Amino acid sequence: xxxxxxxGEFVAARSxxxxxxxxxxxxxxxxxxxxxxxxxxxxxxxxxxxVGGGSPEAYVRRVMVRTYATWWRRRWRAExxxxxxxxxxxxxxxxxxxxxxxxxLAALAELPPKQRAVLVLRYYEDLPEDEIARILDCSPGTVKxxxxxxxxxxxPLLHAWTGEETTL
Amino acid sequence: xxxxxxxxxxxHSVVPEPPRLPFLPGNVRRATRRRRAIRLAGTALGLxxxxxxxxxxxxxxxxxxxxxxxxxxxxxxPALTCPATPPAPPDRVPRSPRTTDRGPxxxxxxxxxxxxxxxxxxxxxxxxxxxHWVFDPAGAAPFIADLNxxxxxxxxxxxxxxxxxxxxxxxxxxxxxxxxWVRAQPTGCRVVDNGSRYAFDIDSRLLDRINRLS
Numbered sequence: 001x002x003x004x005x006x007x008g009e010f011v012a013a014r015s016x017x018x019x020x021x022x023x024x025x026x027x028x029x030x031x032x033x034x035x036x037x038x039x040x041x042x043x044x045x046x047x048x049x050x051v052g053g054g055s056p057e058a059y060v061r062r063v064m065v066r067t068y069a070t071w072w073r074r075r076w077r078a079e080x081x082x083x084x085x086x087x088x089x090x091x092x093x094x095x096x097x098x099x100x101x102x103x104x105l106a107a108l109a110e111l112p113p114k115q116r117a118v119l120v121l122r123y124y125e126d127l128p129e130d131e132i133a134r135i136l137d138c139s140p141g142t143v144k145x146x147x148x149x150x151x152x153x154x155x156p157l158l159h160a161w162t163g164e165e166t167t168l
Numbered sequence: 169x170x171x172x173x174x175x176x177x178x179x180h181s182v183v184p185e186p187p188r189l190p191f192l193p194g195n196v197r198r199a200t201r202r203r204r205a206i207r208l209a210g211t212a213l214g215l216x217x218x219x220x221x222x223x224x225x226x227x228x229x230x231x232x233x234x235x236x237x238x239x240x241x242x243x244x245x246p247a248l249t250c251p252a253t254p255p256a257p258p259d260r261v262p263r264s265p266r267t268t269d270r271g272p273x274x275x276x277x278x279x280x281x282x283x284x285x286x287x288x289x290x291x292x293x294x295x296x297x298x299x300h301w302v303f304d305p306a307g308a309a310p311f312i313a314d315l316n317x318x319x320x321x322x323x324x325x326x327x328x329x330x331x332x333x334x335x336x337x338x339x340x341x342x343x344x345x346x347x348x349w350v351r352a353q354p355t356g357c358r359v360v361d362n363g364s365r366y367a368f369d370i371d372s373r374l375l376d377r378i379n380r381l382s
Binding site for chain 1: 171172174175176178179180181182183184186187298299
Protein backbone atom coordinates (compact mmCIF):
# COMPACT_ATOMS: atom_id res chain seq x y z
CA UNK A 1 0.00 0.00 0.00
CA UNK A 2 1.25 3.46 -0.83
CA UNK A 3 3.12 5.08 2.00
CA UNK A 4 3.39 1.83 3.90
CA UNK A 5 6.13 0.09 2.00
CA UNK A 6 8.21 -2.07 4.24
CA UNK A 7 5.72 -2.09 7.09
CA GLY A 8 5.00 -5.79 6.82
CA GLU A 9 8.67 -6.64 6.61
CA PHE A 10 9.40 -4.43 9.60
CA VAL A 11 6.71 -6.13 11.69
CA ALA A 12 7.94 -9.58 10.70
CA ALA A 13 11.59 -8.80 11.36
CA ARG A 14 11.45 -6.66 14.46
CA SER A 15 8.42 -7.94 16.37
CA UNK A 16 10.22 -10.73 18.25
CA UNK A 17 12.71 -8.25 19.69
CA UNK A 18 10.04 -5.70 20.47
CA UNK A 19 7.91 -8.39 22.08
CA UNK A 20 10.79 -9.28 24.38
CA UNK A 21 11.01 -5.66 25.46
CA UNK A 22 7.24 -5.70 25.93
CA UNK A 23 7.54 -8.82 28.05
CA UNK A 24 9.99 -7.13 30.40
CA UNK A 25 7.71 -4.11 30.62
CA UNK A 26 4.46 -5.99 31.18
CA UNK A 27 5.57 -9.37 32.51
CA UNK A 28 3.30 -11.21 30.12
CA UNK A 29 3.58 -12.04 26.44
CA UNK A 30 -0.14 -11.62 25.94
CA UNK A 31 0.02 -8.09 27.29
CA UNK A 32 3.23 -7.57 25.35
CA UNK A 33 1.39 -8.54 22.16
CA UNK A 34 -1.37 -6.06 23.01
CA UNK A 35 1.24 -3.41 23.71
CA UNK A 36 3.10 -3.99 20.47
CA UNK A 37 -0.05 -4.15 18.40
CA UNK A 38 -1.28 -0.90 19.94
CA UNK A 39 2.04 0.74 19.14
CA UNK A 40 1.95 -0.55 15.55
CA UNK A 41 -1.61 0.67 15.08
CA UNK A 42 -0.54 4.11 16.25
CA UNK A 43 2.52 4.13 14.03
CA UNK A 44 0.93 2.76 10.87
CA UNK A 45 -0.87 5.94 9.69
CA UNK A 46 2.43 7.85 9.90
CA UNK A 47 4.63 5.07 8.60
CA UNK A 48 6.26 7.07 5.84
CA UNK A 49 7.26 9.82 8.24
CA UNK A 50 8.44 7.28 10.81
CA VAL A 51 10.68 5.59 8.25
CA GLY A 52 11.87 9.00 7.08
CA GLY A 53 13.01 9.67 10.62
CA GLY A 54 15.59 6.95 10.12
CA SER A 55 14.85 4.69 13.06
CA PRO A 56 11.41 3.13 12.94
CA GLU A 57 12.29 0.58 15.59
CA ALA A 58 13.26 3.26 18.08
CA TYR A 59 10.06 5.10 17.28
CA VAL A 60 7.90 2.02 17.81
CA ARG A 61 9.75 1.29 21.04
CA ARG A 62 9.09 4.80 22.23
CA VAL A 63 5.36 4.42 21.47
CA MET A 64 5.38 1.09 23.29
CA VAL A 65 6.99 2.56 26.40
CA ARG A 66 4.59 5.50 26.47
CA THR A 67 1.61 3.23 25.90
CA TYR A 68 2.85 1.01 28.69
CA ALA A 69 3.00 4.01 31.03
CA THR A 70 -0.57 4.92 30.09
CA TRP A 71 -1.79 1.39 30.65
CA TRP A 72 -0.05 1.24 33.95
CA ARG A 73 -2.05 4.20 35.12
CA ARG A 74 -5.32 2.78 33.79
CA ARG A 75 -5.24 -0.98 34.01
CA TRP A 76 -4.86 -3.78 36.45
CA ARG A 77 -1.54 -5.36 35.65
CA ALA A 78 -1.97 -8.91 36.88
CA GLU A 79 1.34 -8.83 38.69
CA UNK A 80 1.81 -9.81 42.29
CA UNK A 81 5.19 -9.42 43.99
CA UNK A 82 6.89 -12.43 45.50
CA UNK A 83 8.31 -12.40 48.99
CA UNK A 84 11.08 -14.90 48.42
CA UNK A 85 13.84 -14.91 45.91
CA UNK A 86 14.96 -18.15 44.36
CA UNK A 87 18.48 -19.46 44.27
CA UNK A 88 20.56 -18.96 41.20
CA UNK A 89 19.58 -21.63 38.69
CA UNK A 90 21.91 -24.42 37.76
CA UNK A 91 23.00 -24.35 34.16
CA UNK A 92 20.29 -25.79 31.97
CA UNK A 93 17.81 -26.28 34.79
CA UNK A 94 14.48 -25.22 33.29
CA UNK A 95 12.63 -25.26 36.62
CA UNK A 96 15.15 -22.99 38.29
CA UNK A 97 15.01 -20.68 35.29
CA UNK A 98 11.26 -20.49 35.67
CA UNK A 99 11.68 -19.53 39.32
CA UNK A 100 14.28 -16.93 38.48
CA UNK A 101 12.04 -15.56 35.76
CA UNK A 102 9.16 -15.26 38.21
CA UNK A 103 11.43 -13.53 40.70
CA UNK A 104 12.69 -11.06 38.11
CA LEU A 105 9.14 -10.32 37.05
CA ALA A 106 8.12 -9.84 40.66
CA ALA A 107 11.04 -7.50 41.24
CA LEU A 108 10.19 -5.56 38.09
CA ALA A 109 6.56 -5.39 39.15
CA GLU A 110 7.58 -3.61 42.32
CA LEU A 111 9.30 -0.86 40.38
CA PRO A 112 7.37 2.28 39.47
CA PRO A 113 6.69 2.29 35.72
CA LYS A 114 9.31 4.88 34.91
CA GLN A 115 12.03 3.01 36.78
CA ARG A 116 10.98 -0.21 35.12
CA ALA A 117 11.09 1.40 31.71
CA VAL A 118 14.50 2.93 32.44
CA LEU A 119 15.83 -0.41 33.63
CA VAL A 120 14.59 -2.25 30.56
CA LEU A 121 15.81 0.36 28.12
CA ARG A 122 19.15 0.82 29.84
CA TYR A 123 20.12 -2.75 30.69
CA TYR A 124 18.11 -4.86 28.29
CA GLU A 125 18.03 -2.62 25.23
CA ASP A 126 21.43 -1.15 26.09
CA LEU A 127 20.33 2.32 25.05
CA PRO A 128 22.39 5.35 26.04
CA GLU A 129 20.99 7.63 28.70
CA ASP A 130 20.25 10.51 26.36
CA GLU A 131 18.24 8.24 24.06
CA ILE A 132 16.27 6.93 27.05
CA ALA A 133 15.71 10.51 28.17
CA ARG A 134 14.26 11.30 24.74
CA ILE A 135 11.99 8.26 24.81
CA LEU A 136 10.71 9.02 28.30
CA ASP A 137 10.59 12.79 27.90
CA CYS A 138 12.83 13.49 30.83
CA SER A 139 16.36 14.66 31.47
CA PRO A 140 19.42 12.38 31.33
CA GLY A 141 19.92 13.15 35.01
CA THR A 142 16.50 11.72 35.77
CA VAL A 143 17.38 8.61 33.77
CA LYS A 144 20.53 8.21 35.82
CA UNK A 145 18.76 8.58 39.14
CA UNK A 146 15.90 6.28 38.13
CA UNK A 147 18.39 3.66 36.93
CA UNK A 148 20.27 3.86 40.22
CA UNK A 149 17.07 3.44 42.23
CA UNK A 150 15.97 0.51 40.06
CA UNK A 151 19.37 -1.14 40.39
CA UNK A 152 19.26 -0.77 44.14
CA UNK A 153 15.89 -2.47 44.27
CA UNK A 154 17.14 -5.36 42.19
CA UNK A 155 20.24 -5.77 44.32
CA PRO A 156 18.93 -8.71 46.41
CA LEU A 157 17.85 -10.50 43.27
CA LEU A 158 21.15 -9.97 41.55
CA HIS A 159 22.89 -11.09 44.70
CA ALA A 160 20.87 -14.28 44.76
CA TRP A 161 21.57 -14.83 41.09
CA THR A 162 25.30 -14.28 41.18
CA GLY A 163 25.72 -15.86 44.58
CA GLU A 164 28.04 -13.04 45.52
CA GLU A 165 27.78 -9.86 47.49
CA THR A 166 27.13 -7.21 44.90
CA THR A 167 27.56 -3.48 45.13
CA LEU A 168 25.15 -1.70 42.86
CA UNK B 169 32.09 -8.66 35.56
CA UNK B 170 30.56 -5.27 36.32
CA UNK B 171 27.20 -5.14 37.99
CA UNK B 172 25.75 -3.36 34.97
CA UNK B 173 26.79 -6.29 32.83
CA UNK B 174 25.42 -8.74 35.36
CA UNK B 175 22.12 -6.95 35.39
CA UNK B 176 22.00 -6.95 31.59
CA UNK B 177 22.87 -10.63 31.54
CA UNK B 178 20.22 -11.41 34.12
CA UNK B 179 17.53 -9.62 32.12
CA HIS B 180 18.57 -11.33 28.91
CA SER B 181 18.66 -14.72 30.56
CA VAL B 182 15.10 -14.62 31.86
CA VAL B 183 13.25 -13.34 28.80
CA PRO B 184 11.49 -16.34 27.31
CA GLU B 185 11.25 -16.99 23.61
CA PRO B 186 8.38 -14.89 22.26
CA PRO B 187 5.41 -16.69 20.74
CA ARG B 188 4.82 -16.77 17.03
CA LEU B 189 3.26 -13.53 15.93
CA PRO B 190 -0.44 -13.69 16.68
CA PHE B 191 -1.20 -10.78 14.43
CA LEU B 192 -0.39 -9.76 10.92
CA PRO B 193 0.35 -6.35 9.49
CA GLY B 194 -2.98 -6.64 7.70
CA ASN B 195 -4.74 -6.65 11.05
CA VAL B 196 -3.04 -3.40 11.93
CA ARG B 197 -4.18 -1.86 8.66
CA ARG B 198 -7.77 -3.02 9.11
CA ALA B 199 -7.90 -1.94 12.73
CA THR B 200 -6.57 1.51 11.83
CA ARG B 201 -9.14 1.98 9.08
CA ARG B 202 -11.96 0.94 11.38
CA ARG B 203 -10.69 3.14 14.16
CA ARG B 204 -10.65 6.07 11.77
CA ALA B 205 -14.21 5.30 10.69
CA ILE B 206 -15.32 5.06 14.30
CA ARG B 207 -13.63 8.37 15.05
CA LEU B 208 -15.37 10.03 12.10
CA ALA B 209 -18.70 8.60 13.16
CA GLY B 210 -18.05 9.80 16.69
CA THR B 211 -17.30 13.32 15.47
CA ALA B 212 -20.48 13.39 13.42
CA LEU B 213 -22.50 12.18 16.37
CA GLY B 214 -20.88 14.74 18.63
CA LEU B 215 -21.79 17.56 16.25
CA UNK B 216 -25.36 16.31 16.01
CA UNK B 217 -25.61 16.10 19.75
CA UNK B 218 -24.24 19.59 20.22
CA UNK B 219 -26.68 21.08 17.75
CA UNK B 220 -29.60 19.47 19.50
CA UNK B 221 -28.50 21.10 22.79
CA UNK B 222 -29.48 17.92 24.53
CA UNK B 223 -27.58 16.10 27.16
CA UNK B 224 -27.51 12.49 26.13
CA UNK B 225 -26.87 9.67 28.51
CA UNK B 226 -25.58 7.51 25.67
CA UNK B 227 -21.86 7.02 26.10
CA UNK B 228 -21.30 7.36 22.35
CA UNK B 229 -17.92 7.18 20.78
CA UNK B 230 -16.23 7.25 24.16
CA UNK B 231 -17.08 3.58 24.44
CA UNK B 232 -14.77 2.96 21.50
CA UNK B 233 -16.10 -0.37 20.37
CA UNK B 234 -13.07 -2.19 19.05
CA UNK B 235 -13.18 -3.14 15.43
CA UNK B 236 -12.81 -6.55 13.91
CA UNK B 237 -14.32 -9.93 14.65
CA UNK B 238 -11.90 -10.43 17.45
CA UNK B 239 -9.20 -8.23 18.82
CA UNK B 240 -6.84 -8.66 21.70
CA UNK B 241 -8.28 -5.49 23.13
CA UNK B 242 -5.39 -3.43 21.95
CA UNK B 243 -7.35 -1.31 19.49
CA UNK B 244 -8.73 0.70 22.33
CA UNK B 245 -9.04 -0.19 25.99
CA PRO B 246 -12.45 -1.78 26.30
CA ALA B 247 -15.04 0.06 28.32
CA LEU B 248 -15.67 -3.11 30.26
CA THR B 249 -12.55 -4.26 32.02
CA CYS B 250 -12.09 -7.81 33.22
CA PRO B 251 -11.92 -8.06 37.00
CA ALA B 252 -8.70 -9.49 38.38
CA THR B 253 -10.64 -12.38 39.83
CA PRO B 254 -14.17 -13.34 38.86
CA PRO B 255 -17.06 -13.62 41.29
CA ALA B 256 -16.88 -17.30 42.15
CA PRO B 257 -19.82 -19.57 43.02
CA PRO B 258 -21.87 -19.49 45.15
CA ASP B 259 -21.74 -15.70 44.63
CA ARG B 260 -23.82 -14.61 41.68
CA VAL B 261 -22.58 -12.28 39.01
CA PRO B 262 -24.08 -8.77 39.02
CA ARG B 263 -27.63 -8.87 37.71
CA SER B 264 -28.50 -6.59 34.82
CA PRO B 265 -31.96 -5.00 34.77
CA ARG B 266 -32.30 -6.16 31.19
CA THR B 267 -32.24 -9.86 32.17
CA THR B 268 -35.07 -11.91 33.70
CA ASP B 269 -35.38 -15.34 35.25
CA ARG B 270 -37.11 -16.67 32.14
CA GLY B 271 -35.60 -14.62 29.37
CA PRO B 272 -32.54 -15.37 27.29
CA UNK B 273 -29.17 -15.33 28.98
CA UNK B 274 -28.05 -12.56 26.65
CA UNK B 275 -30.98 -10.38 25.59
CA UNK B 276 -31.05 -7.86 22.79
CA UNK B 277 -28.12 -6.79 20.68
CA UNK B 278 -24.91 -6.08 22.56
CA UNK B 279 -22.51 -3.68 20.93
CA UNK B 280 -19.55 -5.80 21.91
CA UNK B 281 -18.35 -8.55 24.13
CA UNK B 282 -15.35 -8.71 26.43
CA UNK B 283 -14.46 -12.30 27.19
CA UNK B 284 -12.31 -12.83 30.27
CA UNK B 285 -10.64 -16.20 30.83
CA UNK B 286 -9.58 -17.46 34.25
CA UNK B 287 -8.03 -20.90 33.79
CA UNK B 288 -7.13 -22.88 36.85
CA UNK B 289 -3.78 -23.70 35.27
CA UNK B 290 -2.84 -20.03 35.18
CA UNK B 291 0.65 -19.63 36.60
CA UNK B 292 1.47 -18.33 39.16
CA UNK B 293 -2.03 -17.53 40.39
CA UNK B 294 -4.58 -20.19 39.48
CA UNK B 295 -7.94 -18.76 38.63
CA UNK B 296 -6.72 -15.24 38.03
CA UNK B 297 -7.20 -13.41 34.78
CA UNK B 298 -5.05 -14.98 32.11
CA UNK B 299 -6.36 -13.45 28.95
CA HIS B 300 -9.18 -11.39 27.50
CA TRP B 301 -10.57 -10.81 24.06
CA VAL B 302 -12.92 -8.19 22.70
CA PHE B 303 -15.44 -9.01 19.99
CA ASP B 304 -17.56 -6.79 17.83
CA PRO B 305 -21.21 -7.82 17.25
CA ALA B 306 -20.27 -10.22 14.46
CA GLY B 307 -17.62 -11.87 16.61
CA ALA B 308 -19.94 -11.98 19.63
CA ALA B 309 -22.83 -13.58 17.72
CA PRO B 310 -21.64 -17.22 18.02
CA PHE B 311 -21.18 -16.81 21.77
CA ILE B 312 -24.66 -15.33 22.13
CA ALA B 313 -26.10 -18.16 20.05
CA ASP B 314 -24.32 -20.70 22.26
CA LEU B 315 -25.44 -19.10 25.50
CA ASN B 316 -29.03 -18.59 24.45
CA UNK B 317 -29.15 -22.16 23.16
CA UNK B 318 -28.19 -23.74 26.46
CA UNK B 319 -30.97 -25.54 28.34
CA UNK B 320 -32.91 -23.90 31.14
CA UNK B 321 -32.31 -25.17 34.73
CA UNK B 322 -33.42 -28.76 35.04
CA UNK B 323 -33.75 -28.75 38.84
CA UNK B 324 -32.70 -31.48 41.23
CA UNK B 325 -29.18 -32.64 41.89
CA UNK B 326 -26.44 -32.22 39.38
CA UNK B 327 -23.30 -34.24 39.01
CA UNK B 328 -20.40 -31.86 39.40
CA UNK B 329 -17.39 -34.10 38.89
CA UNK B 330 -14.15 -32.87 37.40
CA UNK B 331 -14.64 -29.25 38.44
CA UNK B 332 -11.20 -27.74 37.89
CA UNK B 333 -12.29 -24.24 38.93
CA UNK B 334 -11.71 -22.53 35.60
CA UNK B 335 -14.12 -19.73 34.81
CA UNK B 336 -14.98 -17.51 31.88
CA UNK B 337 -16.68 -14.15 32.24
CA UNK B 338 -18.50 -12.75 29.25
CA UNK B 339 -19.23 -9.06 29.60
CA UNK B 340 -21.78 -7.85 27.08
CA UNK B 341 -21.78 -4.10 26.53
CA UNK B 342 -24.88 -2.31 25.27
CA UNK B 343 -25.17 1.07 23.74
CA UNK B 344 -27.43 2.37 26.48
CA UNK B 345 -25.43 0.89 29.34
CA UNK B 346 -26.61 -1.84 31.73
CA UNK B 347 -24.11 -4.48 30.70
CA UNK B 348 -24.91 -8.15 31.07
CA TRP B 349 -22.38 -10.32 32.88
CA VAL B 350 -22.40 -14.02 32.16
CA ARG B 351 -20.20 -16.44 34.06
CA ALA B 352 -19.50 -19.83 32.57
CA GLN B 353 -17.96 -22.80 34.38
CA PRO B 354 -16.69 -25.00 31.61
CA THR B 355 -16.02 -27.95 33.95
CA GLY B 356 -17.82 -29.56 36.86
CA CYS B 357 -21.52 -28.66 36.82
CA ARG B 358 -20.87 -26.64 33.68
CA VAL B 359 -23.13 -23.83 34.87
CA VAL B 360 -23.80 -20.57 33.14
CA ASP B 361 -25.15 -17.69 35.24
CA ASN B 362 -26.22 -14.20 34.20
CA GLY B 363 -27.32 -13.06 37.64
CA SER B 364 -30.98 -13.68 36.84
CA ARG B 365 -31.00 -17.30 35.80
CA TYR B 366 -28.79 -20.34 35.37
CA ALA B 367 -28.26 -22.88 32.69
CA PHE B 368 -26.73 -26.21 33.67
CA ASP B 369 -24.89 -28.92 31.86
CA ILE B 370 -23.79 -26.71 29.03
CA ASP B 371 -21.99 -28.60 26.34
CA SER B 372 -18.38 -28.00 25.40
CA ARG B 373 -19.02 -25.48 22.62
CA LEU B 374 -18.11 -22.48 24.72
CA LEU B 375 -14.94 -24.05 26.08
CA ASP B 376 -14.01 -25.19 22.59
CA ARG B 377 -14.36 -21.63 21.36
CA ILE B 378 -12.18 -20.31 24.17
CA ASN B 379 -9.60 -23.01 23.58
CA ARG B 380 -9.47 -22.11 19.92
CA LEU B 381 -8.75 -18.49 20.89
CA SER B 382 -5.96 -19.40 23.31
